[in-house]
Amino acid sequence: MRKSIASYLMLTVTICILLFVSFSSNEKIDLSKYSTAGLELNYTVSQDHSIKDDALASKDLNKPITPILGKSFVGFKEALAFKESRGDYFVVNTLGYLGKYQFGAETLKLIGIHNPSLFLKTPELQEKAFVANTQRNKWILRRDIKNFVGKKLNGILITESGILAAAHLAGAGSVKNYLRSYGIDNFEDSYGANIEYYMKKFSGYDTSSITANKRAKAI
Template identity: 50%
Template sequence: MRKQCSLIIGTVLVIGGVISGFKKYETLRLEQYKLISDKCLTYDLPSLHANENGGDWIKVPFTGKTYVGFKQAIGIRESYGLYDIVNPYGYMGKYQFGKTALKAIGVIDTKEFLRDPLLQEKAFDALLAKNKWILKDEIQKFVGKTIAGISITESGILAAAHLGGAGSVKKFLYSGGQSRFRDGFGTSIGTYLKKFGGFDTSKIEAKQNPVVLL
């Protein structure tokens, strides 16, 4: 009887140890966003029989630190890459534009903006061009330096300007990192300077008054 009890207790302990080794699933909550359109989201999943007809597998290009990679990284961070989304503060689309920023590059109709992915991509390019013009002196002066432990790069500066505006980036740079703007969700200028540093944004031409044209 004692042997049976010992065996049962030992088995329970082993099972308990195995179960405790599994991590709980983490649930990602998107309460700070809301979808505008009533379109269904669809996904293409890989299949074991996808190549039955002799077709080639789709090759997804590696974007790395290219400009395309930069845009995708920003889009994922801002909105998980969703175009028809608005956060509680009214920032819209894949790159979470505010109305003031949109007006500055000639976009007035926000409903059309949310419906048009191409317009959003062009708007992002235009805003980068404008911020690159505003921050051209700072880019020349600070790129290659280290501030508050962050290696300053052109792409990091442009990403930070997208987060908090060119003025906030200037304050951070000239204060040696002491001036730390944060957005409504607590994300700092320094976070974007670091996270999005080292991408190739040379494709963007600095423009004083860029306007989005389709």
């Protein structure tokens, strides 16, 4: 036991002396002598078995991970896309509507797209088409937005985003009819979705970044 204590004391004294000499010396240390060249630096860290393999991963690999977008414009378009197609760029429904936002061929022509096949294969173009169509609808409905936003029809608070979402579903003309009939003329599509449902579901998003543009084009 004494021998062990003496060894530790000797080691401590030696270290102190070396540190003193090192700090008191003005001699510069040549770091070039200390190099990792030629050494194998590939290391393998063993797995921590207390962490499950899927702890940080989505259990459904086919389910996209999306951030919380709130009531932003991106939140608006992604929520609408999920309602239309569950966000699938490449889907065609039974009525022939195309892509993530379910555009009809005639609507695409209005915003400069004349090749539906190319449109379906090009996600970037679909995003541009959504913005262009929304800009166009905002221009067509500009007076109705001014006159009806903030009012209630059939118990539904009218907002700009609700109007634009309904226009995406039914067309700007049908939304005009709904608003100007004070909620009597409620268009419904072949799947049972109607203007009032879209007005309510997509109410209160920030669409102020969309500028009204009569001649908006995706291409």
